[in-house]
Amino acid sequence: MELNQISNHCFMIKGNVNIGYAVKNGAGLLIDTGLDKSSAKKIIKLLKQHNLPLDYCIVTHGHVDHYGGAAFLQREKEITLYASKLESAIIQNPILEPIYLWNGAWPIKELRNKFLEGEAAEVSEVLMEGAQEIGPFTLQVLSLPGHSYAQLGILMDNILFAADAYFGVQILKKHKVPFIVDANATIDSLEMINKLSCHGSVPGHGDFETEFHQTVQENIRCHKEIKAYLLSEIKASNNGISMDALLQMMFSHYALTPANIGSWLLYRTSFTAYISALIEEGGITISIDYNKLWLKCV
Numbered sequence: 001m002e003l004n005q006i007s008n009h010c011f012m013i014k015g016n017v018n019i020g021y022a023v024k025n026g027a028g029l030l031i032d033t034g035l036d037k038s039s040a041k042k043i044i045k046l047l048k049q050h051n052l053p054l055d056y057c058i059v060t061h062g063h064v065d066h067y068g069g070a071a072f073l074q075r076e077k078e079i080t081l082y083a084s085k086l087e088s089a090i091i092q093n094p095i096l097e098p099i100y101l102w103n104g105a106w107p108i109k110e111l112r113n114k115f116l117e118g119e120a121a122e123v124s125e126v127l128m129e130g131a132q133e134i135g136p137f138t139l140q141v142l143s144l145p146g147h148s149y150a151q152l153g154i155l156m157d158n159i160l161f162a163a164d165a166y167f168g169v170q171i172l173k174k175h176k177v178p179f180i181v182d183a184n185a186t187i188d189s190l191e192m193i194n195k196l197s198c199h200g201s202v203p204g205h206g207d208f209e210t211e212f213h214q215t216v217q218e219n220i221r222c223h224k225e226i227k228a229y230l231l232s233e234i235k236a237s238n239n240g241i242s243m244d245a246l247l248q249m250m251f252s253h254y255a256l257t258p259a260n261i262g263s264w265l266l267y268r269t270s271f272t273a274y275i276s277a278l279i280e281e282g283g284i285t286i287s288i289d290y291n292k293l294w295l296k297c298v
């Protein structure tokens with residue numbers, strides 16, 4: 001773990017998941033916590049090595065790799081924890097992710113693992129969109145929904161901490177179908193970031209870039225391409241197609257190889273999000289045919 005300075009006050013701790021940090025007037029603010037107790041321990045050790053403070057922590061969204069270390073940080077340090085209202089529900093009740101992935105039913109044991117269900121943390125304050133002050137820090141809180149329900153981005157000292165609103169190009173190529181819960185909100189959030197002119201941007205996964213717009217555009221292209229592909233398959237089927245059959249086609253088309261049930265379910269959630277967008281836009285209809293959810297072109 002290394003601390004890289006990216007502006008006057010802002011730093012980035014690069015890893016599988018990037019963590020943001022800012023220091024001003026003797027106070028320290030962390031953006032996300034990493035996956036678990038072990039990542040939280042490393043953060044504390046790193047800040048101690050550099051003699052840097054830790055007082056506040058913003059969790060951008062309720063995915064374990066972003067909030068999982070928060071409970072340990074709260075036990076070790078007296079930090080004030082911030083998150084959006086809806087994501088707080090998950091951070092405080094981590095079983096909600098296995099629940100929503102398992103269609104709302106009580107989840108099977110296989111889903112109750114450290115990648116889908118982190119240790120619960122208590123959110124101290126709900127963070128709202130807009131200009132906010134946390135201790136000595138002045139920040140612009142951006143609403144970046146799409147990848148999760150109420151994800152927040154943080155603009156501070158001319159640096160954007162974009163969370164998982166976009167992925168680095170290599171990560172995007174690896175995932176092929178990125179995790180989202182709302183396709184059009186994802187694209188709208190990306191369009192908004194694309195209009196920002198700040199010094200640089202840190203995605204949750206990928207590299208810090210000053211020229212980040214090309215990466216953001218690559219993400220927009222990726223989502224639009226998946227939506228267009230799914231629509232083309234529905235158009236190509238004369239009597240429509242079941243949700244299950246189309247999902248299977250998506251797995252084959254993108255050569256997706258989920259390593260476990262959790263990973264398969266994450267892909268299914270993204271698939272459902274693209275289908276929702278196509279239905280809401282009026283391009284396709286959904287009905288129950290042959291006791292299956294059935295998609296047809298209008």
Ligand SMILES: [Zn+2]
Pocket residue numbers: 061063066147148164
């Ligand atoms: Zn995420």
